[in-house]
Amino acid sequence: MVETADLLVVGGGIIGCAVAWQCAQRLPPSTRIVLLDRGPIAGATSGSCMGHLMVTPDDAQEYAFTHQSLQLWRELQDQEGGFDYNPTGALYLADDPADIELFAVLRQQFVQNGDTADILDQQQLRALEPGLAHDLPGALFYPGDGVVLPMLACGAMLRAAQRHNPNVQVRPFTEVTGMLRRGDTLYGVRTKDGELHAANVVVASGVWSPELSDLAGQQRVPIYPRAGNLAITGHHATPIRTQLLEISYIRFAHGTVKVDPTRTDDAGGHAVNMQPQTNGGCLIGSTRQFCGMDRTLNKELLHRSLLRAQRYAPGLADAPIVRTWVGLRPYSLDKHPLIGPWPRLRGLWYATGHEGLGISLAPITGRLVAQQLAGVPTTIDATPYLPARFLR
Amino acid sequence: MNDPRIVTADVGVVGAGPAGMAAAASLARGGLSVAVLDEGPAAGGQIFRQLPNGASAAVIAEPPSHHHGHALLQQFGGSNVQHLRGAVVWDARPGRLWFEHDGQSKLLRCQRIVLAPGAYDRCVPFPGWTLPGVVTAGALQVMVRGFGIVPGKRAVVAGSGPLLLPTVTALLSAGVQVVAACEASSRWRALRALPGVFGNGARFREALWYGKQLLRAGVRLRWGWTIVGCDGDGRVQRATIAKVDGEGRPRPGTEQHFDVDVVGAGFGLVPSIELGLVLGCAARHDAARGGHVLTVDAEQRTSVAGVFAAGEIAGIGGAEVATAEGELAAAAVLHELRGAVIPPALRVKARRERRAADAMLRAFAPLPGLATLAKPDTIVCRCEDVPLARAQQAAALHGGSLRAIKVGCRAGMGPCQARICGPSLQALACGTPGQPMDLPVAQVPVKVVRSETIRAAPAD
Amino acid sequence: MNDGSSRLPGTAQRPPVAFTFAGQRVEARQGDSLAMALWAAGIADVRRSSRDGAPRGVLCNMGICYDCLVQVDGVTLRSCMVVVQDGMRVERGGKP
Numbered sequence: 001m002v003e004t005a006d007l008l009v010v011g012g013g014i015i016g017c018a019v020a021w022q023c024a025q026r027l028p029p030s031t032r033i034v035l036l037d038r039g040p041i042a043g044a045t046s047g048s049c050m051g052h053l054m055v056t057p058d059d060a061q062e063y064a065f066t067h068q069s070l071q072l073w074r075e076l077q078d079q080e081g082g083f084d085y086n087p088t089g090a091l092y093l094a095d096d097p098a099d100i101e102l103f104a105v106l107r108q109q110f111v112q113n114g115d116t117a118d119i120l121d122q123q124q125l126r127a128l129e130p131g132l133a134h135d136l137p138g139a140l141f142y143p144g145d146g147v148v149l150p151m152l153a154c155g156a157m158l159r160a161a162q163r164h165n166p167n168v169q170v171r172p173f174t175e176v177t178g179m180l181r182r183g184d185t186l187y188g189v190r191t192k193d194g195e196l197h198a199a200n201v202v203v204a205s206g207v208w209s210p211e212l213s214d215l216a217g218q219q220r221v222p223i224y225p226r227a228g229n230l231a232i233t234g235h236h237a238t239p240i241r242t243q244l245l246e247i248s249y250i251r252f253a254h255g256t257v258k259v260d261p262t263r264t265d266d267a268g269g270h271a272v273n274m275q276p277q278t279n280g281g282c283l284i285g286s287t288r289q290f291c292g293m294d295r296t297l298n299k300e301l302l303h304r305s306l307l308r309a310q311r312y313a314p315g316l317a318d319a320p321i322v323r324t325w326v327g328l329r330p331y332s333l334d335k336h337p338l339i340g341p342w343p344r345l346r347g348l349w350y351a352t353g354h355e356g357l358g359i360s361l362a363p364i365t366g367r368l369v370a371q372q373l374a375g376v377p378t379t380i381d382a383t384p385y386l387p388a389r390f391l392r
Numbered sequence: 393m394n395d396p397r398i399v400t401a402d403v404g405v406v407g408a409g410p411a412g413m414a415a416a417a418s419l420a421r422g423g424l425s426v427a428v429l430d431e432g433p434a435a436g437g438q439i440f441r442q443l444p445n446g447a448s449a450a451v452i453a454e455p456p457s458h459h460h461g462h463a464l465l466q467q468f469g470g471s472n473v474q475h476l477r478g479a480v481v482w483d484a485r486p487g488r489l490w491f492e493h494d495g496q497s498k499l500l501r502c503q504r505i506v507l508a509p510g511a512y513d514r515c516v517p518f519p520g521w522t523l524p525g526v527v528t529a530g531a532l533q534v535m536v537r538g539f540g541i542v543p544g545k546r547a548v549v550a551g552s553g554p555l556l557l558p559t560v561t562a563l564l565s566a567g568v569q570v571v572a573a574c575e576a577s578s579r580w581r582a583l584r585a586l587p588g589v590f591g592n593g594a595r596f597r598e599a600l601w602y603g604k605q606l607l608r609a610g611v612r613l614r615w616g617w618t619i620v621g622c623d624g625d626g627r628v629q630r631a632t633i634a635k636v637d638g639e640g641r642p643r644p645g646t647e648q649h650f651d652v653d654v655v656g657a658g659f660g661l662v663p664s665i666e667l668g669l670v671l672g673c674a675a676r677h678d679a680a681r682g683g684h685v686l687t688v689d690a691e692q693r694t695s696v697a698g699v700f701a702a703g704e705i706a707g708i709g710g711a712e713v714a715t716a717e718g719e720l721a722a723a724a725v726l727h728e729l730r731g732a733v734i735p736p737a738l739r740v741k742a743r744r745e746r747r748a749a750d751a752m753l754r755a756f757a758p759l760p761g762l763a764t765l766a767k768p769d770t771i772v773c774r775c776e777d778v779p780l781a782r783a784q785q786a787a788a789l790h791g792g793s794l795r796a797i798k799v800g801c802r803a804g805m806g807p808c809q810a811r812i813c814g815p816s817l818q819a820l821a822c823g824t825p826g827q828p829m830d831l832p833v834a835q836v837p838v839k840v841v842r843s844e845t846i847r848a849a850p851a852d
Numbered sequence: 853m854n855d856g857s858s859r860l861p862g863t864a865q866r867p868p869v870a871f872t873f874a875g876q877r878v879e880a881r882q883g884d885s886l887a888m889a890l891w892a893a894g895i896a897d898v899r900r901s902s903r904d905g906a907p908r909g910v911l912c913n914m915g916i917c918y919d920c921l922v923q924v925d926g927v928t929l930r931s932c933m934v935v936v937q938d939g940m941r942v943e944r945g946g947k948p
Contacts, residue, residue, distance in 0.1 A: 039793075040791035040793055040796030041799070043796060043799055047795075154790075158789060172791030172796060231846070234806075235807065236923075237928060280902060302846070306843050306844075306846060310843065318842055319842065320807065320842060321841060321845075322806065323805070324836055324837070444866065444884070452860065512912065522901075524908060524910070528911060528913070531910060531911065534914055536860070540860040540863020541892050542858050542859060567860075774908075806918065807918040808918050812917045
């Protein structure tokens, strides 16, 4: 069977759903959009991750990228809702004296971008979060961050997409088994149902994106799985109302430490990230380890994660744990996502490689793709994210 | 050194119900050291619940088969085993069982594992089932036999399968007026169970006993009826029953209403295979045997070397099957560790009991029409308060698998770890044509435990 | 409704225990679970649903369903799995 559409999105995680949403909103409503996933929508990384809406003020570009994306998240909440959106802000904590000086550094970064963040002393911290350890010296509170439930957000984005554009089709359990090429043009994909032709195919397949590069006969995009172990408590067991991050998270997750994602002996590391849930539970993370596609629980890292979470919130020791699991973040070799066309194959686009900022950056990613497809200027400079930078 | 958190034994037995007790007693008799890990405060499992502190029970009538239970309890109580009460097993690998006990994180190191954790009630959602006072058949057994509490004054009992009768008789012996006792299966479908009943002396006597109890109380079992709704102010006050067709779908216009203060729902049992899955044991779907069961060979070995399974987790079968399989598993362990010969009589007995149980249960395999009892606003996931309509929307958008429904609406992600909602979500997922039965995901912790228990887990 | 008729004869010959539930004193017997002591006292709604405040209570009575959650001295626990201790302060489970 041969079907025809205008745009195919391969991957039903948060990025794919955001691409579908933004394209449905910004391209003509007659545009036939088909989103495909080989499993359930939100069934892979987006169903196994934390839901941090994070502003990173490292530089003006990063700030604009994340800040604008969070504004789009608020739009989705207003338009659609239904994904446990919670504007908690973020509380940066430290217990190593060497890290406390980072509060002022981070605060300055926010200020430089025209934003605000407050340094709290011990008293103010205890007033804000009485469930935290009493010996913490203070914290940095940034009000702009928030928490969502990514798996529900995927559904919200698709519902919004289908409202904007009745020609949006969602096909879970439909694996792309081949990419159809004619010379240097991609004209569609093959699935178990036959051929699906379209002028543009956006690969939003997270850690599986390199496999799609293979199917397209192209150089593999340099994306590597970076595993994260998580635990979630039962209801009414959260010691916190805001979201917590150890300030060392910034160094660890997005930082300057050189990592080699291809090594097989990565012991991995951890920095506290805790998120309150709507049902009164608490999501506890965040570990990172390069170990291929292995989703076996790393007990050592998980135990360290729980220990450190308990250091900041001592009451957590008694919290009931309902589930532990592993998710795979798509880590890009230069730490920036790939958003845009692949120059060697007309019709092939990428929207992938967001590592731990996938949830935060999903809406802006979708917007950039929609603007690139429409050939209009992008809201922010998308040059740093063009896949072409990896061309050999 | 003597770290109180490390327990060592030749064999670790999970569960102190009939299968666990029989296995442990046999193993101890054979000269092996045994540690039994059980969540309850006393041995007996759910079927042989005892009153607290051994307080005597004057008027709780017991069917004939329960004298086996007393014998087993005595045997187990007198055997040389380490019985750890209130132990919650949360992780395992062959030869290792991690458990929470007395507020500590502990590890059992052993040579062999015998899994006998039993089963839990299969829940079928219906309008009003979340009202206080609506409980499972198992809950009523615990209430009456385990605590001597009178459940209420007037009850409706509905469900399907052999457990319905013990639920009704427990209520009757507690002085509760059972205004309606509803078996969803038709009389004709239940007749298929007859060979299993008549072919077995003990089961026949049991059936007669139940029949006599109901006759004496003037309670008529309604065949082909089920509960279709409950309502009340703050707790259940009214129950509505209706006739159902051969598939279990309610027939409109047949509704009858009753004033009640307690409702018992017993739609069969679901094997507790979760720990087996974490151990890597193979499982298969067997609808008549309660759903997903662990696959075992003729001597109760699972697919994982060193791990044995007996009783309900190999398929719902009742106390006689559990006892026979527990003894057989013990014999197989003794053969492996001591070179003892496995008495052929044990194999024969286990097979015979299993066949008889299977014959009975085939007449009561879950009726698909019961999945239609839930209305769009009926809660199907009680932990996360997800109504049926949202679960259906999740299936429609995210895909028709259990995982798809979970990520689409969070049903199944609460602290019950999808034990309560799993069967009904499974039915919803498999309503999608071409969708195979999803095996539940094996995850740790197998049961909810404290964060510190996981964090401080003793090393291998 | 804590008269003797809520217990079977011969099952209550255990030392008395008392606790408070939502500020009210409840009499029980040693060895009772909180859920069963409350049931015997006529209290079946032991928590409120966080979503809509609906009254909820025991379903399985054996620690599986997590529907019977209460707060014991501030900690959320399954009332069917907690043995009553003298002087316990118990509140309904769920968001206050």
